[in-house]
Amino acid sequence: MTTRIDARFAELAKQGRSAFVTFVMAGDPDPATSLDILKALPKAGADIIEIGMPFTDPMADGPSIQAAGLRALKGGMTLRKTLEMVRSFRKDDDATPLVMMGYYNPIYIYGVDKFLADAKTAGVDGLIIVDLPPEEDTELCLPAMKAGLNFIRLATPTTDDKRLPAVLANTSGFVYYVSITGITGAAAADARAVGEAVARIKRHTELPVCVGFGIRTPEAARAIAESANGAVVGTALVDALRGSLDAEGRATAKTVTAVADLAAALAQGVRGAKQAAE
């Protein structure tokens, strides 16, 4: 099975650079603006897009992404509409990998088999589900692999060498290294410690390793991209979006460009990185 994610990393390897991975919340601040942002991201230099599935109780997320999810839910976003958004995006873009990221309950309630079928048809390439560790692989991970979707696992500073094989066993697409113990948008990652952690993970797997949590600036993105196969930025983009809203939390004429401009600057940072050592 080769997904758009595999194809994209193969292509980037040829170009000798790391991936710039963006995270945005589906439906933030409203479905139409959110789709426009999604469409603007590849042009701004996003190589892979993670789409957040809004959830009322995001236990691994900091205040920015919590608020983004609540804005989206208030705007009427649902999992069904998030899949519709993916379908709309795919009409014009059949290359950019899309990864849906979030929590298990909305998928469980949608129905696992129906969700996997609908996600595949819509053009989703991979899933990152924060509250499904390898111990719960039978829930969604194994069915997702069977359905032809990558199941991208989080590895963290607490995932030691003994546990890594269990975490990597059913992972595909890439490995998402969470650079800090903490929630999204919290402390900044230390590039050297991240470099060591990425090297440690690479001793256990051939998969690309992307790093996220705590990357906010083009400089930080570049530093991370020197050791990792990809740098993920979420909170900073969500904050840029929030900063463009009017007093009532509605989108303004500046909203799409606020996100796209920051994404473009971050993409430049990633592209400025020296080639990741292999």
Add this chain to the structure above:
Amino acid sequence: MSPALPNSFRSGPDERGHFGIFGGRFVAETLMPLILDLEKAYAEAKADPAFQKEMDGHLKHYVGRPSPLYFAERLTEHLGGAKIYFKREELNHTGSHKVNNVLGQIMLARRMGKKRIIAETGAGQHGVATATLCARFGLECVVYMGAVDVARQQPNVIRMEMLGAKVIPVQSGARTLKDAMNDALRDWVTNVHNTFYCIGTVAGPHPYPMMVRDFQSIIGIETRQQLQEVEGRLPDSLVACIGGGSNAMGLFHPFLDDPSVEIFGVEAAGHGLTQLHAASIAGGRPGVLHGNRTYLLMDEDGQITEAHSISAGLDYPGIGPEHSWLHETGRVNYLSATDEEALEAFQLLSRLEGIIPALEPAHAIAKVMELAPKRPRDHLMVVNLSGRGDKDVPQVGDILKGRNK
């Protein structure tokens, strides 16, 4: 339709933490290694006679166990049916059953070398118990409490602060127990290296539901022995209120394999089951939140909805996974009582027995008022009086004053 009945209702969970389809370990990877460590440490402690001996000593001399089993003579006469006994958990040090579990977890935290304890709290009873034992053992204590609950349970906030704990008002979501648990989990993910999360109820990822149940089972074990001494037999029925369900599980678990014992759990029906309430079994369905699969209140998109109960301790949109399983197997009957019914029971008990109950067990008493009159006089009914009402006196006082104007 009920699934196939097990040989025993007391053998769960399985090694992956499942009670039927319920339970499990739905947590972020950052927490997973720690949860596996905790499971191992708990198994070792459980098998260590020295751990049990030390715990028994603290339970006797610090908590004040065993708690009395009290014949509620005037309530029995008033209702004119079943003979009603109260398991007086409200007489424990700190004023509720919560201390039984906290003692066990704090001893485990010490064994694991953790110096920083975090907890979530609704009514503040679990927070007070945690702050108390942290003071007793010289540990740092941080308690997450929804901002709404901070306002309605002020006496307990003051107590926690006097005991040296830091109380953090949680401003996200509905600002009640669910949101306090979210923020406690976020703290835990951030400070995983030195922090022990002392969960207050039989919920959360495995091994918590099992471990908290084990620590609370002292309630049912004592009840069994005490009733044997005074009546020479088993109870005919048990009644307890349920938020997450730890006081209920503690009373019920030792009796689950005695088929003659009818068991009733009472959820909070808030303004009524067709309006805002906190009755997860009556009004919810299975979903995944806070580390486990269980009955939850949610909308058709799987978004968790806000619960409501007059009682901060029951104001939670979920329930412990073992209760979900006991519901589906039919072993326990789950009922619900409204805010109004609980308020009425609160006043009745205060005047008839000279016991001001917490609003939480007032829900259990409310259903006793329905169940007891329909049963014969030789029917033995045990109610878990899980907490005392001191913390609720200002809130209930204000409500009643408002009505008499």
